[in-house]
Amino acid sequence: MAPDVHPLLLLVASVLTSNILLTNFLGLCSFVACSKQVATAVGLGAAVTFVMTFTTALNWALYYLLLQRGALAWLVGPEAAARIDLEFLYFILSIAVIAAFVQLVEMIIDRFSPTLYYALGIFLPLITVNCAILGAALFMVIRKYDFVQSLCYGFGSGLGWWLVILAMSGIRARLRFANIPKPLQGVGITLLITGLMAMAFSAFTGMVKIQ
């Protein structure tokens, strides 16, 4: 059964209280690597939000219409379908859906808006291996969200990721003038600041509650 949470509430919660980056640690690699400049962070955040929203919807359809036990009832009848359990294929097929979708988006953008294509440039292929995207697809199934909830969860998680990487890129732009010990520069200080950000975001906890 889908949890009894209003989709809009889920949207707010996945941006603020259960931010996919700060509470589930997903999408960290590209977060650390691409948060040096604000412009880069904006482009990557937008691309992640877009891809995450649509791949969560696609993967929802994939899981509930093809892979779950009994899901093939529309094809082979309920009795035969009850014996077919393809759940173990979800990992491989969901990553294939994500890769295919990213490729498709890349081709469409290239065809219709070359300007945007060059602006996003290298970020699109990078997204395929952004674990936040696959993570959202896996959490959606584990938490048994229905279609609208999944859509809101995907969109909200993307927005949340965007918000955090944007904030971090702003902070790092200022850090350039700070006197940080050499071994701590770069990744070390980024992780420490992310920890502080996670603390700050935990102040939202009482606002909405999911799960």
Added chain:
Amino acid sequence: MPGLSANVKTFFWKNNPVTCQILGLCSALAVTTQVRNALVMSLALIFVTMGSNLTVSLVRNLTPGRIRMIVEVLLIATFVIIFDQILKARFYDISKELGPYVGLIITNCIVMGRAEAFAIQNRPIPSIFDGFGNAFGYGFVLMAVATFREVLGSGRFWKVQILPTAYEPCLTLVLAPGAFIGLGLLVWIGKAIAPTSEGGN
């Protein structure tokens, strides 16, 4: 062919995939609230990296350059599914606790990175060693962070109380901020011991 011991030593500190190359961070943080989960995750990564490095290396001459990424991802996903199914069949409670993070090994940059940077150009045997070395370095960091967090965060090790009950557990360490800060400090130590050329802001 690099020897095993030299390989392992390199990946402990000098070129550790987590602290120096900053790969595979996501799962390094998510599963380190308990030492037991961290150990299972390390074993999973060792298994998957060795398996995928071996197979990627075996098919390296048959793979057209343009589709090599998708071939690599599919091979990695296959090994992840095998491990996940074993875990579900034999250790169901651990599988439940790890949740989606076993599946997320597919997008763990270490596995993909080794396939792309090493296995695709090298012979099978060195590829297995390379996979083992990298995954072992990852496991080392995972165990270090997990020990730090479980002992200080809940006063226990392997779910057994080891600190006196008078010790007030530092809850922040079990929660998300502690993970970030703990890993940040470890990166700091790692870089102070073995400085890398990478740096700056």
